[in-house]
Amino acid sequence: MAADDDRVFKALADPTRRFLLDRLFERDGRTLTELESELEMTRFGVMKHLRLLEEAGLVVTRRSGREKLHFLNPVPIRLIHNRWIDKYTERQVSALVDLKTQLEEMA
Amino acid sequence: MTTITETNVTTQVYRVYIKASPEAIWDAITKPEWTERYGYGGIAEFDLRPGGAFRHLTDEGMRAMGAGDVAVDGEVIESDPPRKLVQTWRMVMAPEMAAEGFSRLTYEIGEAKDGVTKLTVIHDLEGTPKLALLVSGAMEDTGAGGGWSWVLSGLKTVLETGEPLNEAR
Numbered sequence: 001m002a003a004d005d006d007r008v009f010k011a012l013a014d015p016t017r018r019f020l021l022d023r024l025f026e027r028d029g030r031t032l033t034e035l036e037s038e039l040e041m042t043r044f045g046v047m048k049h050l051r052l053l054e055e056a057g058l059v060v061t062r063r064s065g066r067e068k069l070h071f072l073n074p075v076p077i078r079l080i081h082n083r084w085i086d087k088y089t090e091r092q093v094s095a096l097v098d099l100k101t102q103l104e105e106m107a
Numbered sequence: 108m109t110t111i112t113e114t115n116v117t118t119q120v121y122r123v124y125i126k127a128s129p130e131a132i133w134d135a136i137t138k139p140e141w142t143e144r145y146g147y148g149g150i151a152e153f154d155l156r157p158g159g160a161f162r163h164l165t166d167e168g169m170r171a172m173g174a175g176d177v178a179v180d181g182e183v184i185e186s187d188p189p190r191k192l193v194q195t196w197r198m199v200m201a202p203e204m205a206a207e208g209f210s211r212l213t214y215e216i217g218e219a220k221d222g223v224t225k226l227t228v229i230h231d232l233e234g235t236p237k238l239a240l241l242v243s244g245a246m247e248d249t250g251a252g253g254g255w256s257w258v259l260s261g262l263k264t265v266l267e268t269g270e271p272l273n274e275a276r
Contacts (some may be wrong), residue, residue: 017239017275029118030211059229060120071120078122079263080273 004057005083008076011056016041017049021058024072031067117233119243122225123259127266129216129224133189135266137213144271147252148177155271159183161194174200181209188217196230198238207235226262228255 011017023038024030032041036046051072052058057076062069112115127130135141139150142163149266153159163179176192178200185193196212198204211233217225232239240246252258261272 028120057122057124060122062118062120062229071118073120073122074256075121075123075259078253078260081263082260 003078007056008058008080011058012051014049014052017053020046020049020053021072024059024070026072029062029064029069031069035070051105111215117231117235118167119230119232119238119239119255121228121230121255121259123263124225125263126223127268128219128222130223130264131266132216133192133225135262136152137188141265145159145177145265146258153183153186155186155188155192156184157183157185159186169200169212169243181212184211186253195273198241201237201241204235204238204241207238210238228259 014019019039020035023035031051032043032047035050039046050059054061058073060071060073062071075104109246122179126166127135128175133190137151137153137155138154143149143166147163147166147169149169150164152162152164154161159182161179161181161183162177164176165174165178169178178198180197180199185191192214197207197209201254210230211231212231215227215229217227232242241251242254244252244256247253249255259273264270264272271273
């Protein structure tokens with residue numbers, strides 16, 4: 001779904017949001033307070049970035065008692081990988097294979 | 108100065124939106140004719156009631172590499188089709204992971220909205236660090252598969268297109 005891909009690319013096109021994802025990759029399931037403590041930014045600003053990440057499906061929140069925990073969800077990145085990266089690397093590989101065949105035939 | 112409490116780091120959460128009904132997703136998780144078509148493959152056997160047995164069998168390829176008949180085993184804790192499935196889950200195929208014991212796995216399936224259904228997988232991996240690495244996909248380069256994000260993107264593809272994920276092996 002193109003709209004979903006758009007949201008993921010937009011969410012990733014910002015250094016603060018990538019920083020937040022990297023922090024969650026390091027240690028998953030963090031609260032807003034924990035994430036905020038690593039950024040020179042207002043609580044409101046961090047919340048805004050987290051909401052965009054959540055809308056893109058890159059962050060999933062779960063309640064644990066009174067706390068709201070943020071988890072990194074890598075599935076949308078995987079889907080983009082399947083959709084785009086595999087396709088292009090495949091073409092490069094087959095182009096190299098063709099080149100090899102041609103060169104060998106000339107030799 | 109506030110002290111930061113260390114939160115739960117042993118849970119992994121995965122979410123995917125699939126153009127399919129909740130019932131179709133439930134079947135793709137619990138029925139053998141579906142489970143052999145995505146992810147690690149192999150047939151899953153569920154006795155879908157509390158205390159019922161769960162086994163995910165190895166496929167031909169795994170057995171050819173010396174694996175036994177069972178890849179994963181466990182027990183059903185809660186079965187509420189097509190909304191929620193809670194079970195224990197132990198990788199028995201790898202001895203070092205089998206030794207870690209059982210993890211706890213929850214599938215949550217949402218209501219369909221415009222034909223799209225939300226599937227959330229919550230894997231509680233307390234006391235199973237080796238299994239946590241495997242299901243996170245961190246061992247993909249060693250040929251151990253891409254973990255849950257790989258399994259779930261395969262599940263999405265097979266439900267939406269009827270065809271398994273096309274990938275280089």
